[in-house]
Amino acid sequence: MLTLSSRGQLMPSSPIRKLVPFAEGAKKRGTKVYHLNIGQPDIETPEPILDAVRHSDFKILEYSHSAGNESYRRKLVQYYKKHAIEVTHNQIIVTTGGSEAILFGFMSCLNPGDEVIIPEPFYANYNGFAVAAGINVVPVTSYIDKDFALPPISAFEALVTPKTKAILICNPNNPTGYLYSREEMETLKQIVLKHNLYLFSDEAYREFCYGGENVSAMHLPGIEEHVILMDTISKRYSACGGRIGALVTKNQQVLDTVMKFAQARLSPPSFAQILGEAAVDLPDNYFDATKAEYLKRRDVLVKRLNDMPGVTCPNPRGAFYAIARLPIDDADVFCQWLLESFSYNGQTLMLAPASGFYGTPGLGKNEVRLAYVLNVNDLNSAMDCLQQALKEYPGRK
Amino acid sequence: MLTLSSRGQLMPSSPIRKLVPFAEGAKKRGTKVYHLNIGQPDIETPEPILDAVRHSDFKILEYSHSAGNESYRRKLVQYYKKHAIEVTHNQIIVTTGGSEAILFGFMSCLNPGDEVIIPEPFYANYNGFAVAAGINVVPVTSYIDKDFALPPISAFEALVTPKTKAILICNPNNPTGYLYSREEMETLKQIVLKHNLYLFSDEAYREFCYGGENVSAMHLPGIEEHVILMDTISKRYSACGGRIGALVTKNQQVLDTVMKFAQARLSPPSFAQILGEAAVDLPDNYFDATKAEYLKRRDVLVKRLNDMPGVTCPNPRGAFYAIARLPIDDADVFCQWLLESFSYNGQTLMLAPASGFYGTPGLGKNEVRLAYVLNVNDLNSAMDCLQQALKEYPGRK
Incomplete structure (x- = not known):
């Protein structure tokens, strides 16, 4: 057998x-x-970005750069700038969906047996990537009666062990729709600094905020080395099938390591990079x-x-x-x-x-x-x- | 730090x-x-298959089925039939390039610390996927003075340990260009059966054989449960940037397990599935x-x-x-x-x-x-x- x-x-x-x-x-x-x-x-899906693919006229569907086309990464720099996130194109690695950004982040930063604390309820597929990477998800409970607000610092601290290497948040949140406030993001910053943790921030729904300020983990000064942004165009442009995302960080060691995983799988999909690049030029409205x-x-x-x-x-x-x-x-x-x-x-x-x-x-x-x-x-x-x-x-x- | x-x-x-x-x-x-x-x-890249993407007229770039579009998988059944490989569409899981098929195969069948024997020299990225999955590559040397023929059975047997779970071949071979003969494939079958191993078969270059018979691992009766075919359209149709491959096996347990990894990453890229589906209709010549x-x-x-x-x-x-x-x-x-x-x-x-x-x-x-x-x-x-x-x-x- x-x-x-x-x-x-x-x-x-x-x-x-x-x-x-x-x-x-x-x-x-x-x-x-x-x-x-x-x-x-x-x-x-916005017609102009589908048209960018449909009107493409290359002759060979080539591998792209393992980090994604440089033209697309430079375009993403502009996109992030609009959201007050200052990064260079070398701090962006284009991934096959947000999924691959999560997997690469886990694989690069955590050893098998290491722990990542995630406020629950959380996106169920985090479990799958954790199993693939051999790491353990440690849930910290948020409660429906508190509108799923970030649990207090004490709840995180009760869970930190020598194996804890990271906190993962999804903001705005899938599945709760919760949007973390600036105070809550500052709380996360304190925990991350105190215990020397990575802060993985899944910001797939950045644009979809209703009435509140969207504070990116990349907006927190002083933890630049700790923050790993996991992003995707899937929901943003109704382009789920494109399978284009990004891992963004200012931590050079992490970039170098993620890049090795990116090279092993050669490149992210070419067609949807064209679409993603065109998407940055959609009108601001x-x-x-x-x-x-x-x-x-x-x-x-x-x-x-x-x-x-x-x-x-x-x-x-x-x-x-x-x-x-x-x-x-x-x-x-x-x-x-x-x-x-x-x-x-x-x-x-x-x-x-x-x-x-x-x-x-x-x-x-x-x-x-x-x-x-x-x-x-x-x-x-x-x-x-x-x-x-x-x-x-x-x-x- | x-x-x-x-x-x-x-x-x-x-x-x-x-x-x-x-x-x-x-x-x-x-x-x-x-x-x-x-x-x-x-x-x-053949123009008709690029045109299939360029003339597509869907309105939403949706997730596909995690195993790939059923229409594409049914088309692949026809493709494999032309190569005397009889499979159903449920025995095919469309992957993000051949890369993901290799990773899913390693992840699903081998535990960290388990060993896969690979004739060397071999495609260097196998090392990357092995590291990602925490498994060990055990090389069995093939020699330039023997035209890189399959090493003898005794060379494999000398390397089999209780940790050995699989043999991986690439046929025709990257990087040597070697094409395994029917006798060599029969040899592999014997080793696989005797030691109860998986046979991972990377057949990315199936069409590119010059003068020899291409014997697929799927052509070997009696080891249907052992064989896991890893495939890709990248070289076949000069479509490397599409990132579409497939994992094909008759082993239902493996299919069920791989499917869980496939679901965690949601779906393979949609655009290039359209291209891959059109490719099966290219003229036989x-x-x-x-x-x-x-x-x-x-x-x-x-x-x-x-x-x-x-x-x-x-x-x-x-x-x-x-x-x-x-x-x-x-x-x-x-x-x-x-x-x-x-x-x-x-x-x-x-x-x-x-x-x-x-x-x-x-x-x-x-x-x-x-x-x-x-x-x-x-x-x-x-x-x-x-x-x-x-x-x-x-x-x-």
Whole structure:
């Protein structure tokens, strides 16, 4: 018998994957399924940036530089400058999605057995990259009753061990939509300095802030060597399939090390670098319409949720996710029941049980994540379904 | 002081990278540099497949399925069928280049500390993926005086330990151009069965065989569960920048495990999947012209090399690389000298020292790898340079 690796067996399945067959079953029965479970935006990719690819006229689809095309990296310097992030093109390594930036960061900075502290609930795939790198995720809990604010310094300090090498934040946050305040970022800075940690900052949703100031980890003076920015164009320009991201840092040793991983895999995808480069030239008001749309959706979603008896949903100030607490016994069971046993006017909805976003077993059991990637009409119809479902669900509490 | 990971420090630099500043220096001095050091083909990417991307008309650049678009995987089934490889679309996981297929294979099948035996000289980036996965490459030497034939069974058996989990071959071979015979493949099958090993088979250059039969690892009955095919469209269609490859196996456990790694990174690049899908519909004679061109180049290169006094170059029967032994003290020194201190009619050439392709320290010291990715005229000019250089080089032996 051939054996699999231990990490292969430890590798988590997508927390939503087990629900997919039930969604397919519902569709086969003729039930319309509203997908609030995924982070694939329905916003159209801006035509000018798709056209940049479609009108490209090179003859050979060549490897790019392992760090990404220099022209693209120089363009990204301009992009970051608009966000008051001052970096040179040599401090940017273009990656295959934000995913690869996370993996390269883990691989370069942490040894197997080392620990990274992550406020939970967190993006579930961090677990996957941690398993691939052999490192341990140590969750520090943020609470729905506190709107998922950054846990206090004492909660972090209680978790720091000699194995702790980094803190990872996602800001604005997936899955909570929370936007860290300047004070919270200053708190992180203190912890990072005191314990000599890396600060990994996943800022995939930078543009999608509603009413609050977006403080990048790159805005914190005095921890330049500690900060590793993990970025992606996926959500920013509705370009998830491009698989283009970036790792940005002022730490030269880290850059040199990440570069070796980047060289081993040769180069990031060429087509989507063209798209990413064109995206920096989109008019500054490009995000206005998209943000206005998301804001409208958020307002509808959050109001509809909080109007349902027993439901709590903090108002997210960023990204396009919200976590809601439902008056139910078990969100995994409920989400499956929605697809398997429920419909309302021939419709139902698919949600992501929040348990998959917590590192601490047992947490998030009555919470779900909702991605507001549907238009307001569809969102309202989905909320009609949820409202009715909560009345009918046998496991209501 | 922030620390880097041990694997980050172990991670090898590209063996050619240290020569790049010298090549840039030569160009700044006005010397023309013939690049025989890289595997970037100069063959144009077929226009119909670039057009497939350029004429695409989707509105949202979405994530694809984590295993790749089903339509592409079904098309790949047809592609493999033409090569007498019978697989279903569920036995194919589309990867981000062949690179990711190698990494996923290592990650899924081997534990840190486990060993993979690879005939040396071998593709240098295997080292990088091995370091990333924490596994050990155990080289089994093939010799230039034996045309880089597969080492005998006894040489493999001498290296098998309880930690040995796999053998990795590249066929046709980069960097030697060697094409394994049916007898050699049968030998591998015996070793794999006897010691219960995986057989990783990198078949990136499948189409580029000159006069010999290409026996895929997937053609060997009785070891279906052992074989993991690592593939890529990079060289096949001159589409290196697309970053599309595939991991193919009939081992369901491996597929399930690899799929979890694939889900964590969400999806392979979407644009180049369109290109890859269109490529399967290229006329069957598409490779004829490309192969004829490579064959012509190989013949020129090998003849020119062997005509030089003291130079040995076995005739490669596949891929587009050759390894030559030169009458010199040290290929690393020689390759740098070519760029730094030599020119002939205002021209020089860049070669890859072969030492970077050997796992055993000290081997390949007087060998270089040449990629015949230049047209015959340029190749001849490069050989003129080399011939002259070998006369002038102070470290000649």
